[in-house]
Every structure is written in C-alpha cells, then in structure tokens.
Amino acid sequence: DKVYLNGSIVNSADAKVSVFDRGFIFGDGLYEVMVQINGRFFYEKEHLERLQSGLQKINIEFDVSLLKNEILTLLKVASLTDKDCMLYIQITRGVAPRQHSFPGDIKPTVMMYAVPKVLPEINTVNAHVITRNDFRWSRCDIKMTSLLGNVMLNEEAMQLECYETILNRDGVFTEASHSNLFFVKNGVVYTHPANEYILNGITRIVVIELCHSLGIEIKETPISLAELNTIDEAFLTGTSTQIAAIQQIDDYKLYTGNEKGPVTQRLQEAFLKLR
Numbered sequence: 511d512k513v514y515l516n517g518s519i520v521n522s523a524d525a526k527v528s529v530f531d532r533g534f535i536f537g538d539g540l541y542e543v544m545v546q547i548n549g550r551f552f553y554e555k556e557h558l559e560r561l562q563s564g565l566q567k568i569n570i571e572f573d574v575s576l577l578k579n580e581i582l583t584l585l586k587v588a589s590l591t592d593k594d595c596m597l598y599i600q601i602t603r604g605v606a607p608r609q610h611s612f613p614g615d616i617k618p619t620v621m622m623y624a625v626p627k628v629l630p631e632i633n634t635v636n637a638h639v640i641t642r643n644d645f646r647w648s649r650c651d652i653k654m655t656s657l658l659g660n661v662m663l664n665e666e667a668m669q670l671e672c673y674e675t676i677l678n679r680d681g682v683f684t685e686a687s688h689s690n691l692f693f694v695k696n697g698v699v700y701t702h703p704a705n706e707y708i709l710n711g712i713t714r715i716v717v718i719e720l721c722h723s724l725g726i727e728i729k730e731t732p733i734s735l736a737e738l739n740t741i742d743e744a745f746l747t748g749t750s751t752q753i754a755a756i757q758q759i760d761d762y763k764l765y766t767g768n769e770k771g772p773v774t775q776r777l778q779e780a781f782l783k784l785r
C-alpha cells in the first residue's frame with residue numbers, strides 16, 4: 511500500500527510520523543475524503559476548496575493546489591489511475607513540543623492515500639437510524655481529524671445494528687455522525703442551514719442544487735424533534751453514502767420494504783446522472 515507523506519510516496523509500513531505531531535497529540539488537523547468515479551474525482555474542486563478554507567479558519571498555512579499533481583502521481587504509483595477509488599487527505603499542523611499554542615514556523619504534515627472503492631449506482635440501503643443528543647462542540651463546520659464525538663455517536667448506532675446516528679441540538683436536527691440529514695414534508699425538502707453546527711457537505715450542496723434544478727422546493731430550515739412525526743421522507747447524504755433513504759428513525763417507521771419516498775427516489779436518480 512502506497513502512502514503520500516510530505517512530498518514522497520512510500521510503502522505505508524515506511525511512512526513514519528513523529529509522536530509529537532500535533533495531529534497525534536491534539537487532533538490538530540483537517541481531512542478530506544473524495545471519490546473517483548468513471549475516471550474523475552467527483553467535485554474535486556469543491557473538496558479542495560473546502561480544505562483550503564478550513565486551513566485558513568485554523569491558521570495552517572498550506573497551498574492545497576500543490577496537491578493536484580501529487581494526487582495524480584499517487585494514483586499512478588498505486589495503480590489506481592482511472593479506477594474507482596477513495597482518496598483520503600490529511601493535513602495536520604505539524605511537529606512541536608506539546609503545548610496548546612503553536613509555534614509560528616511550524617511545517618504541516620501532509621498525508622494522502624487512495625484505496626479502490628466502487629460506489630453502487632444508487633444507494634439501495636433502507637437505513638435504520640437512531641437519534642442522539644448532538645454533544646459535539648459548536649464548530650462542526652471545521653472538518654477536523656478530532657472525531658471522538660462522531661466516533662462515539664456512530665458506535666452507538668453500530669452496536670444497535672443501525673446505519674447512522676442522527677443528531678439533535680437544542681431541539682432541532684443538525685446532521686448525522688458522518689453524513690448530512692434531509693427531511694421531506696408536504697413535498698418540500700428541509701435541511702439544517704450551513705452554519706457552525708454542521709459540516710457543509712459537498713454532497714449536501716449538490717443535492718440542494720439538484721432540488722433547484724428539478725423544481726423541488728428546498729428550505730435550509732431545521733426540522734425540530736417535535737415535528738418528527740409529521741415528516742414524509744428522510745435521507746442522508748455524504749461522499750460514500752451518496753443519498754441513502756432512511757426507513758426508520760428510532761421506533762418511527764417511514765416506509766416498508768423498498769418503498770422509499772418519491773422525492774428521495776427522484777433525487778437519487780438525478781444524482782446518478784452527475785457521475
């Protein structure tokens with residue numbers, strides 16, 4: 511397995527990072543996940559722009575555009591050029607003696623790897639999800655590597671053999687542990703606005719644009735816990751999730767069998783055409 515680390519491509523067993531890397535000590539870093547489908551990265555520009563703007567938010571100086579050629583080389587060495595695959599990029603602040611504040615001249619640690627991954631044309635999952643209190647911090651717009659909150663919340667779903675954990679904060683639904691959350695009510699699509707309580711997913715943005723182009727009314731307005739029993743459909747979005755229909759939320763069943771709602775289906779079909 512080949513890994514890109516700070517300008518070199520090496521075998522993963524030879525890729526060494528200091529234990530004093532602030533990514534290891536503090537989770538002080540960012541990541542991106544994107545997929546190559548049919549020989550091109552799906553919304554690569556948007557993923558790299560989000561990474562660049564995230565770096566700016568946390569004052570890590572690094573020019574993400576430098577990675578474009580490195581990604582091509584990595585894919586070549588990993589024999590994944592033109593193959594369906596998943597690319598992981600991680601940029602941590604770098605190595606320094608452990609102290610919360612960071613030195614000004616610190617050099618970021620940049621790591622990337624790609625693995626084969628074929629996404630189904632349409633996500634056929636009929637997801638069962640659980641609801642939990644969103645106890646994460648209030649800068650969820652930053653795609654940071656410190657994912658302990660997300661890990662703990664996701665693990666609860668796995669223990670209960672569910673697909674995801676959907677989160678609520680102050681009585682409204684925000685997002686899920688590793689995906690964004692949408693509802694449909696009386697033909698209108700609802701999702702939490704892109705503020706500091708959610709990650710503004712690239713798939714989320716694409717789905718909102720699809721609603722506009724299909725003439726489906728979309729409101730970036732949160733759905734409250736109290737409204738849950740009035741919704742008609744719900745679905746999750748994310749890079750590898752694509753669009754996953756939610757069949758059941760805790761004990762509340764939205765549909766049976768494969769009979770997911772018409773709006774979810776329409777968006778899934780339109781999404782497929784973008785690949």
Ligand code: PDD
Pocket residue numbers: 543660685686687688689690708709710711712713714747748749750
């Ligand atoms: N997860 N919200 C959270 C908390 C996420 O971690 C993700 C992505 C999303 C969806 O974002 P996008 O559509 O840009 O993938 C929303 C990634 C894929 C992960 O952690 O593996």
